[in-house]
Structure formats: structure tokens, C-alpha cells
Amino acid sequence: xxxxxxxxxxxxxxxxxxxxxxxxxxxxxxxxxxxxxxxxxxxxxxxxxxxxxxxxxxxxxxxxxxxxxxxxxxxxxxxxxxxxxxxxxxxxxxxxxxxxxxxxxxxxxxxxxxxxxxxxxxxxxxxxxxxxxxxxxxxxxxxxxxxxxxxxxxxxxxxxxxxxxxxxxxxxxxxxxxxxxxxxxxxxxxxxxxxxxxxxxxxxxxxxxxxxxxxxxxxxxxxxxxxxxxxxxxxxxxxxxxxxxxxxxxxxxxxxxxxxxxxxxxxxxxxxxxxxxxxxxxxxxxxxxxxxxxxxxxxxxxxxxxxxxxxxxxxxxxxxxxxxxxxxxxxxxxxxxxxxxxxxxxxxxxxxxxxxxxxxxxxxxxxxxxxxxxxxxxxxxxxxxxxxxxxxxxxxxxxxxxxxxxxxxxxxxxxxxxxxxxxxxxxxxxxxxxxxxxxxxxxxxxxxxxxxxxxxxxxxxxxxxxxxxxxxxxxxxxxxxxxxxxxxxxxxxxxxxxxxxxxxxxxxxxxxxxxxxxxxxxxxxxxxxxxxxxxxxxxxxxxxxxxxxxxxxxxxxxxxxxx
Amino acid sequence: xxxxxxxxxxxxxxxxxxxxxxxxxxxxxxxxxxxxxxxxxxxxxxxxxxxxxxxxxxxxxxxxxxxxxxxxxxxxxxxxxxxxxxxxxxxxxxxxxxxxxxxxxxxxxxxxxxxxxxxxxxxxxxxxxxxxxxxxxxxxxxxxxxxxxxxxxxxxxxxxxx
Numbered sequence: 001x002x003x004x005x006x007x008x009x010x011x012x013x014x015x016x017x018x019x020x021x022x023x024x025x026x027x028x029x030x031x032x033x034x035x036x037x038x039x040x041x042x043x044x045x046x047x048x049x050x051x052x053x054x055x056x057x058x059x060x061x062x063x064x065x066x067x068x069x070x071x072x073x074x075x076x077x078x079x080x081x082x083x084x085x086x087x088x089x090x091x092x093x094x095x096x097x098x099x100x101x102x103x104x105x106x107x108x109x110x111x112x113x114x115x116x117x118x119x120x121x122x123x124x125x126x127x128x129x130x131x132x133x134x135x136x137x138x139x140x141x142x143x144x145x146x147x148x149x150x151x152x153x154x155x156x157x158x159x160x161x162x163x164x165x166x167x168x169x170x171x172x173x174x175x176x177x178x179x180x181x182x183x184x185x186x187x188x189x190x191x192x193x194x195x196x197x198x199x200x201x202x203x204x205x206x207x208x209x210x211x212x213x214x215x216x217x218x219x220x221x222x223x224x225x226x227x228x229x230x231x232x233x234x235x236x237x238x239x240x241x242x243x244x245x246x247x248x249x250x251x252x253x254x255x256x257x258x259x260x261x262x263x264x265x266x267x268x269x270x271x272x273x274x275x276x277x278x279x280x281x282x283x284x285x286x287x288x289x290x291x292x293x294x295x296x297x298x299x300x301x302x303x304x305x306x307x308x309x310x311x312x313x314x315x316x317x318x319x320x321x322x323x324x325x326x327x328x329x330x331x332x333x334x335x336x337x338x339x340x341x342x343x344x345x346x347x348x349x350x351x352x353x354x355x356x357x358x359x360x361x362x363x364x365x366x367x368x369x370x371x372x373x374x375x376x377x378x379x380x381x382x383x384x385x386x387x388x389x390x391x392x393x394x395x396x397x398x399x400x401x402x403x404x405x406x407x408x409x410x411x412x413x414x415x416x417x418x419x420x421x422x423x424x425x426x427x428x429x430x431x432x433x434x435x436x437x438x439x440x441x442x443x444x445x446x447x448x449x450x451x452x453x454x455x456x457x458x459x460x461x462x463x464x465x466x467x468x469x470x471x472x473x474x475x476x477x478x479x480x481x482x483x484x485x486x487x488x489x490x491x492x493x494x495x496x497x498x499x500x501x502x503x504x505x506x507x508x509x510x511x512x513x514x515x516x517x518x519x520x521x522x523x524x525x526x527x528x529x530x531x532x533x534x535x536x537x538x539x540x541x542x543x544x545x546x547x548x549x550x551x552x553x554x555x556x557x558x559x560x561x562x563x
Numbered sequence: 564x565x566x567x568x569x570x571x572x573x574x575x576x577x578x579x580x581x582x583x584x585x586x587x588x589x590x591x592x593x594x595x596x597x598x599x600x601x602x603x604x605x606x607x608x609x610x611x612x613x614x615x616x617x618x619x620x621x622x623x624x625x626x627x628x629x630x631x632x633x634x635x636x637x638x639x640x641x642x643x644x645x646x647x648x649x650x651x652x653x654x655x656x657x658x659x660x661x662x663x664x665x666x667x668x669x670x671x672x673x674x675x676x677x678x679x680x681x682x683x684x685x686x687x688x689x690x691x692x693x694x695x696x697x698x699x700x701x702x703x704x705x706x707x708x709x710x711x712x713x714x715x716x717x718x719x720x721x722x723x724x725x
Contacts, residue, residue: 123578124578124581127578127581127582127585128585128589131632132632133578135577135578152632157630184632185574185635186573186574186631186632186633186634186635186636187632308630309626309629310623310626310627310629310630312626313619313622314623
């Protein structure tokens with residue numbers, strides 16, 4: 001169906017109009033020859049375009065923006081290398097089910113396939129890492145495709161959608177009609193869980209004495225945190241979350257056991273192994289969560305709630321699958337259940353909590369866990385973004401999260417370099433919040449040139465570098481499994497981060513004593529400027545608890561950090 | 564390992580076949596045969612895929628198919644009462660001494676001779692997989708120069724649509 005009177009427009013103009021109709025206010029991008037018409041339209045558009053310094057940052061920023069706002073993030077890059085630079089970010093969003101629309105320029109149709117200058121088959125390249133992708137055939141198809149792309153990205157199991165626009169499409173003229181409805185025969189996500197299955201789940205729950213709720217990123221995507229907490233409190237069932245599920249229940253909620261899996265708390269993993277019923281919500285039984293599959297939760301029946309039918313029984317067979325949106329399914333499940341007979345079970349879990357708390361030894365040098373605790377105390381309402389590695393795990397373990405969409409991390413793909421540009425996107429999306437990027441000295445260097453983006457666009461993100469002079473997580477594995485042969489993981493003295501920040505016009509601070517940590521954090525936040533705090537930490541600190549890859553999740557090693 | 568025949572209805576658009584095939588290659592499974600053609604509705608194509616695997620893998624692949632935006636419907640028709648056909652063109656070495664025998668074999672299989680040259684005969688045969696295998700086996704003794712097969716297509720018997 002079409003509305004409005006026709007008006008002759010170019011593809012470029014139609015794209016901007018389409019974005020405006022989708023309530024896009026902000027996008028992240030980098031121009032190029034194929035996109036000249038679009039950038040010309042942007043010159044006097046109200047759309048905010050944040051110019052990055054590398055296309056990878058544009059897609060990570062759009063992703064960070066999407067995670068904190070719940071809206072679809074938008075990024076744009078030119079044909080060829082611009083488009084291929086988006087690939088890692090698109091894969092990151094795909095693995096974590098984050099709604100983004102990636103726009104790419106393409107060489108004109110007349111020379112596609114000729115290995116033309118700045119040509120890359122980006123729809124082919126992104127085939128396995130996008131939810132859907134379009135190579136726009138003609139300018140007149142753009143309004144429909146933009147509408148469909150946003151619809152697909154933001155509904156069902158969310159994910160990235162790519163629109164590849166050849167230059168003749170961008171420049172071509174046609175009579176504009178806005179599109180009102182989306183018609184996609186093969187795309188009908190299921191939201192409402194099957195009533196029969198929900199009834200069966202309620203019956204199983206009533207029988208359980210050792211229940212545990214296992215919550216993942218799907219709870220956050222579907223804004224189902226309130227329902228999750230209500231279910232837990234109604235059942236008196238403990239909750240463990242995946243890395244992606246952090247924030248779906250407050251860290252300090254008495255029923256929260258924190259993260260499970262490879263670096264999960266000991267009590268969370270013991271609880272999973274000892275449970276007689278797992279209620280999985282928006283989680284996908286990833287290998288970092290389950291450890292050795294054959295030994296995972298041996299006595300548990302599994303209720304698996306997920307919007308994506310392909311996740312059900314993919315890794316762990318579900319006894320009661322419920323396909324649907326987490327929020328809608330939980331709402332109807334809550335109506336059918338009452339408190340479980342879980343008193344003895346909760347007592348046992350509290351015993352484990354007392355016996356195996358998440359802890360670390362304080363020393364003369366600065367401990368990374370201490371830094372996270374200091375950040376948590378100094379700005380408990382901040383949005384925490386991370387890079388990937390040891391610091392990411394410490395940030396997951398030691399910050400006290402209060403609400404969803406405040407812990408932003410690359411969970412599935414584990415993309416080093418994600419954090420800083422994602423933090424920029426997060427701050428653009430939530431300017432009212434303090435945004436802190438917790439980084440390692442390795443990860444931060446992967447996208448540190450985005451300091452220029454933060455400074456030029458006045459985006460005051462604070463990066464806290466836990467600087468141990470190593471690619472810490474790999475070094476930890478080398479220490480534990482390769483006889484301390486630190487092959488190519490020492491990066492000591494690679495750069496003076498304070499001077500680097502200053503060179504870009506950002507604030508740079510260095511911290512070498514525990515007592516300086518809190519004042520530095522306060523100073524950086526108070527400055528209202530993009531800042532980098534280089535914190536020299538204990539260089540061989542390890543992330544514990546730890547379950548080695550391939551072991552059962554109650555087989556911990558090296559518990560120095562977790563008495 | 565079990566054999567499966569999947570009938571997949573898809574939007575007749577570029578890139579769909581690559582995505583469908585990609586789901587198998589991603590998991591390291593080889594496709595036995597694959598046939599694609601437009602249906603009674605020119606906007607919809609039908610892909611018939613024959614693949615080997617275990618139940619769990621096939622269930623996962625079917626679910627992944629359904630996730631593809633351009634896939635309208637996926638059906639496992641293995642074990643259903645179906646009409647199945649495959650077409651093969653087989654170019655066989657032939658001379659005056661063997662030509663008659665080859666033609667005789669073709670006749671028995673209700674195959675057609677579609678080309679004759681001084682040293683070869685090309686046979687067109689239609690049928691299910693076992694029939695094509697049988698004639699191939701018989702013709703092999705004369706020397707098969709070249710062979711092309713379409714891959715299996717299938718429809719469920721009776722009035723119902725997929």
C-alpha cells in the first residue's frame with residue numbers, strides 16, 4: 001500500500017526519507033566515492049551522522065547504540081574496502097542478535113562483477129553473518145527495502161541486515177511513495193508461546209524442588225527483565241545469567257547467582273549441576289556455558305524458551321520447548337505457577353555462596369578486580385562497555401549491575417576492539433548516562449584511533465585501561481596450559497596511553513597506586529571530556545574461577561582467586 | 564546416515580540458492596543432488612535437495628532453512644508417497660558392433676536415443692534414482708564418455724499441495 005502524493009526523488013533522497021520514516025535520528029559512517037550523493041543529502045538533513053575514523057568503528061558504534069537504546073542502529077560505508085571493513089562488526093552483531101542496518105555503497109550495476117575499482121561482493125561476503133541482505137535492483141525498490149530491512153532487523157530474533165546500494169540506484173530518480181506495510185511471505189516470527197507447552201512447563205515447575213532459571217541476552221532484547229525477576233521471586237528459584245544476560249536481574253538481587261560457565265561463579269555452576277529443572281530463557285547453551293555437553297546438568301529437565309526455533313535442542317535437548325518472545329511467554333507462564341518447594345535447595349546454594357564467594361587477594365600492586373569494584377562504587381549507574389579478554393570477565397564478575405542494557409560486551413564473537421567504538425555509540429544513544437569502556441591494553445589498541453571521533457564529536461566516553469602489559473587472557477592460557485611459554489603475548493611498553501590520549505586532544509591520566517584509582521575515575525568523569533585512564537595493574541593476575549575448555553562446568557582449576 | 568529429500572519453496576530471487584547451499588557447507592555436509600526450477604507461480608522457485616545425515620542434523624538444517632527470510636516453506640518428503648523423477652543424458656562409446664545392443668538396452672529402460680555419431684550414442688533416460696543407476700551400470704561396459712544428471716525432483720502423490 002502506498003500513501004502520499006508522488007514526488008520525483010533520487011535513491012539517495014529516498015534512503016534518507018526512508019530512514020526518517022523509521023525514526024532514525026543518528027547514524028555512524030564514513031564517506032566514499034559510491035556514497036557521494038547520499039552524503040550530499042546528509043549535508044542539510046536533520047539526521048545526525050557521526051563521522052568515525054575507520055568503518056569498523058561505525059558498525060560497532062551502531063551496535064553499541066542499539067544495545068543501550070533498544071532501537072535499530074544504523075551504519076554506512078562505501079563500496080569495496082569500506083564495506084569489507086564492516087564485516088567483523090556485522091558478525092559481532094549477528095552472534096549477539098543485535099538489530100542493526102548496515103548500508104553500503106556499491107559500484108554501478110553496469111560494472112558489477114567486473115572486479116571494478118572499489119568493488120566487493122558484500123552481499124556474498126556477509127551471507128552467513130547477516131539475518132538478511134539486499135542488493136538493491138533499482139532506485140524505486142529502495143523505500144520497500146528500507147522498510148523491510150528495519151522490520152527484519154528489529155523483530156523475531158533480532159540481527160543485522162545489510163543493504164548494498166549500487167551507485168546507479170543511489171543516483172537514479174523515481175517517483176517516491178512511502179511504504180506502509182511489509183509483505184514477506186517467508187518471515188513470520190512466533191511471539192506467543194504454545195499454550196499447551198506453557199501448561200506443561202508449569203506442571204513441570206510445580207514438581208521441581210531444585211529449579212534454576214538460566215537467562216540470556218534474549219531477556220534483554222525482549223525487555224523481559226521485570227518478568228524474569230517476577231518469575232524468580234514467584235518460584236523462589238535462583239537465576240544464573242550468561243555473559244549476555246548480565247543486567248537482566250540486578251547483581252545484588254538475593255536470587256541472582258551471577259554468571260555461569262567457564263568463568264562463572266562456582267556457586268552458579270554447582271547450582272546448574274545440582275538442579276532438577278532448568279528454565280532457559282533467551283539463552284542458547286553456548287559451549288562457554290555448558291562445558292562438556294555430556295556432563296551438563298545431568299539430572300535436570302529442560303524448559304527452553306526462545307524466539308528462534310533453531311536454538312531449541314541445538315546443543316542440549318529440551319524436554320519442553322517453547323518458541324516465543326521471552327516477555328510474552330514469561331508473562332503467561334507467571335500466571336500459571338506458584339512458589340516451588342525450594343527451601344532446602346536455596347539453603348544449599350547459600351552455603352555454596354558463603355563457601356565459594358567471588359573474591360581476590362589484595363596486594364601492593366593494583367588488582368584489576370579492585371579497579372572494577374572502585375568503578376562500581378564510584379558510578380553505580382554507569383553503562384559499562386568492555387573489550388574482550390580478562391578485563392571483560394572481571395567487569396562481568398565484579399561490577400554491580402542494576403538494570404538491563406548497562407553491560408555492553410561482545411559475547412558471541414568475542415571481538416577485541418569492540419568496546420571503545422561501541423562505547424561511543426552507547427554514549428550517543430544515552431547521553432544522560434556515564435559510559436565507561438573497560439579495556440585491556442591489547443584490545444584498546446585495536447581501535448584507539450577512534451579517540452579522534454570522540455574528541456571531534458564531543459562524546460565524553462571514559463576508557464579505563466587495565467594495563468598488564470600482556471594480551472592477558474591468552475597469556476593466562478599459556479601460563480596454565482603451555483608451561484608459561486608466553487609466545488607473542490607480551491606487549492609491554494607498546495605506547496604511552498596518556499600521551500596518546502593527549503595527542504588526540506583527550507584527557508589522559510595514569511594510575512600506579514591503589515589509592516589513586518578512585519580519584520582518577522572521578523576526575524575523568526567530572527572533566528566531561530573523552531578520557532583515558534591508564535591503570536598499571538598486577539601483570540600476571542588470572543581470571544578465576546575457571547573451567548578449562550571441554551571440561552564439565554563443576555571441574556574448576558587453579559582456584560587461587562576463589563578460595 | 565540416512566537419506567533425506569527436502570522440498571523447499573523459496574522466493575525466486577538471487578542469492579537464495581547460495582544461502583540454502585551454504586547451510587550445508589557450513590556444517591560440512593555434501594549435497595547428493597539439488598534441482599531448482601520455477602513453480603506454477605513465477606515468483607516462487609522449488610528446490611529439491613537430497614542429502615545424507617542424521618536426524619538431529621536434518622532437524623537443525625530444516626530449522627535453519629526456515630530462518631531464511633526468502634524461504635517460504637520446507638518439507639521433508641522422504642518416506643512420503645511421492646512421484647520422483649530424475650533425468651540423465653549418457654554419452655556411450657558405440658561402434659557398429661555394439662550400437663544395436665545399446666539401443667536394445669535403451670529400449671528396455673524406455674530411454675530414448677537423442678544423438679548418434681560414428682563413435683557414440685547419447686541416451687536420454689528418465690526415472691527414479693535406481694533406474695538411472697541400473698542403466699548406467701549396464702552401459703558402463705561399453706564405456707561412458709560423459710554423463711549429466713538433473714538431480715531429483717519430486718511431488719507428493721494425491722491432490723494436496725506442499
